Amino acid sequence: MNGRAIGRVVALATAVAAPLGLGLAVAPGAEAATVTTLYYSSSGAPDYLAQIDRGAANWNAAVTDVRLVKRNTGATIVFHEVHSGGSYTNTDGHGHGQIYLDTSQVAEGFDPTRIAAHELGHNLGLPDHYSGPCSELMSGHGPGTSCTNAKPSAAEAAKVQSLWANGIAAARPEQTYTAAL
Ligand SMILES: [Zn+2]
Numbered sequence: 611m612n613g614r615a616i617g618r619v620v621a622l623a624t625a626v627a628a629p630l631g632l633g634l635a636v637a638p639g640a641e642a643a644t645v646t647t648l649y650y651s652s653s654g655a656p657d658y659l660a661q662i663d664r665g666a667a668n669w670n671a672a673v674t675d676v677r678l679v680k681r682n683t684g685a686t687i688v689f690h691e692v693h694s695g696g697s698y699t700n701t702d703g704h705g706h707g708q709i710y711l712d713t714s715q716v717a718e719g720f721d722p723t724r725i726a727a728h729e730l731g732h733n734l735g736l737p738d739h740y741s742g743p744c745s746e747l748m749s750g751h752g753p754g755t756s757c758t759n760a761k762p763s764a765a766e767a768a769k770v771q772s773l774w775a776n777g778i779a780a781a782r783p784e785q786t787y788t789a790a791l
Contacts, residue, residue, distance in 0.1 A: 644777035651685035665727030672767035675774035719755030
C-alpha cells in the first residue's frame with residue numbers, strides 16, 4: 611500500500627515537473643517582453659492635473675506593454691491648456707507629442723478625463739473613430755457631451771498592446787497626424 615502510494619506521488623511529481631519545465635523554457639522569452647515607459651508632464655494644464663492622471667491610469671490599467679508615468683522633466687508627452695480652438699494633439703503616435711486641452715470645450719460639457727485619455731490614445735498610436743460608440747475612447751466628441759467614458763475599449767487596448775509589444779523602436783502608429791478630440 612505504502613509503496614504504491616509513494617509511487618503515485620512520484621508519478622504525480624514527474625507529471626507536474628514536465629509542464630513546469632516547459633513553462634520555464636518559455637518564461638525567459640515572456641519576461642523579456644519589453645515594457646516601454648513613457649513620461650508625461652501635466653504642469654502646463656494646471657486645471658486638469660487629476661483628470662490627466664486618471665486618464666493615464668486608465669490606460670495603465672488596460673495595457674501592460676506601455677506605461678504612462680508622470681514626470682515633469684524629460685517628458686515626451688506634454689500637456690498644455692488652451693482656451694479656444696478645441697482639444698487636440700500634435701503627435702508622432704509613437705510616444706512623443708504635445709497635447710492641448712481646451713477649457714472652453716470642457717465648459718461646453720465635454721469630460722476632461724475623457725479628453726485627456728483620448729489624446730493620450732493618439733500618442734499611443736490610435737487614430738480617431740468619431741462614428742464609434744461612447745464605449746470607445748477614440749470616438750472622441752462623436753457620442754456627444756453625455757459620454758463621460760474615459761477608458762479604452764477592449765479592442766482599443768488590444769490595438770495599443772500590439773503596437774507596443776516590441777518596444778518603442780518597433781512601435782508604429784496607425785498614422786501620424788494632428789488630431790482633434
Ligand atoms: Zn482625436
